Amino acid sequence: MSSLSLSNSRTMPAFGLGTWKAAPGVAYTTIRTALEIGYRHFDCAAIYGNEVEIGQAFRDAFQAGDVRREDLWITSKLWNDHHEQARVREGLQKTLSDLKLDYLDLYLVHWPVAFAHGFSFARNKEQFLTEEQAPLAQTWEAMAQLNSEGLAGSIGLSNHSLAKMDRLTAAVGVAPHVAQVEVHPFLPQIEFVQGCKERKIAVTAYSPLGSRDRHPSMRSPNEPTLLEHPTLLQIAEHHGASPAQVLIAWALHRGTSVIPKSSNPGRLAENFAAQTLSLSEEEIAQLTALGRGYRYVDGRFFCGNGSHHTYESLWA
Ligand code: A2P
Numbered sequence: 672m673s674s675l676s677l678s679n680s681r682t683m684p685a686f687g688l689g690t691w692k693a694a695p696g697v698a699y700t701t702i703r704t705a706l707e708i709g710y711r712h713f714d715c716a717a718i719y720g721n722e723v724e725i726g727q728a729f730r731d732a733f734q735a736g737d738v739r740r741e742d743l744w745i746t747s748k749l750w751n752d753h754h755e756q757a758r759v760r761e762g763l764q765k766t767l768s769d770l771k772l773d774y775l776d777l778y779l780v781h782w783p784v785a786f787a788h789g790f791s792f793a794r795n796k797e798q799f800l801t802e803e804q805a806p807l808a809q810t811w812e813a814m815a816q817l818n819s820e821g822l823a824g825s826i827g828l829s830n831h832s833l834a835k836m837d838r839l840t841a842a843v844g845v846a847p848h849v850a851q852v853e854v855h856p857f858l859p860q861i862e863f864v865q866g867c868k869e870r871k872i873a874v875t876a877y878s879p880l881g882s883r884d885r886h887p888s889m890r891s892p893n894e895p896t897l898l899e900h901p902t903l904l905q906i907a908e909h910h911g912a913s914p915a916q917v918l919i920a921w922a923l924h925r926g927t928s929v930i931p932k933s934s935n936p937g938r939l940a941e942n943f944a945a946q947t948l949s950l951s952e953e954e955i956a957q958l959t960a961l962g963r964g965y966r967y968v969d970g971r972f973f974c975g976n977g978s979h980h981t982y983e984s985l986w987a
Pocket residue numbers: 689877878879880881882883884898913915916930931932933934935938939941942
């Protein structure tokens with residue numbers, strides 16, 4: 672299992688399991704099965720609504736002696752309604768309690784978007800907090816504090832541009848250890864990945880398979896189907912591999928961490944096996960050339976309903 676060395680000398684397994692959309696009633700078995708297969712990196716978040724169930728799976732696996740806590744890399748994310756400086760600790764403590772852990776390996780600010788406390792989704796102007804009401808630098812400062820106390824071994828930012836990360840680094844004097852963003856051949860994030868490399872920030876690629884199981888309200892009717900692209904199918908056939916395996920191998924080859932989601936035992940094993948698939952430089956280049964700036968998770972759901980965010984400002 673390959674791993675990434677972070678700027679704080681910690682080591683993150685490059686391959687992990689995404690848990691967004693792991694449904695209640697399914698998440699528990701998914702985690703136990705993934706642990707049996709050999710998964711050691713788990714990407715969670717408060718807003719996914721399944722941390723209690725995932726935590727039970729971890730606890731039972733530890734008690735059964737399947738795996739030790741220190742052998743796992745567990746990430747979670749601060750939701751938008753806990754951005755106010757005084758609430759960041761509460762956000763982490765709730766996640767730790769739900770996951771039944773006493774520390775996280777990595778805690779991320781989920782989005783550069785703040786909501787009033789108690790709203791899992793903002794639906795009007797009052798439910799969005801402005802930069803003046805909840806300065807992102809203060810959120811980041813609180814994250815750095817939790818890191819210094821060891822409650823989160825590493826900290827980072829998800830869905831933040833390089834410019835936003837630079838601003839926060841300068842304001843607080845602490846750089847993120849990890850940046851998590853959507854990355855796949857339709858959105859190869861060439862400049863972002865290079866920029867993170869220069870800044871010694873590890874990148875985790877989310878939605879690496881094109882996130883087909885998103886709720887219809889989050890999908891645009893004409894979105895392209897990554898897993899069916901002819902170039903991908905051709906490379907997969909050449910290797911006797913599945914298209915998903917090729918996408919995972921592409922991400923690993925580019926030096927990013929990658930967190931494909933599956934709740935299906937066969938596909939969990941298939942995705943895990945992709946770690947040993949080796950692609951040629953030419954194949955990597957062919958896939959990277961499919962880039963078209965296409966975001967499946969475009970954040971437009973934060974840009975209406977009286978929000979002060981626009982699509983442009985969100986990603987700038
Ligand atoms: P399932 O959970 O039924 O396996 P992403 O990681 O980009 O969010 O994509 C997750 C979606 O991809 C889910 O719909 C998941 O379905 C599906 N998926 C996961 N692994 C594979 C695979 N090996 N082949 C095809 N689809 C997959």
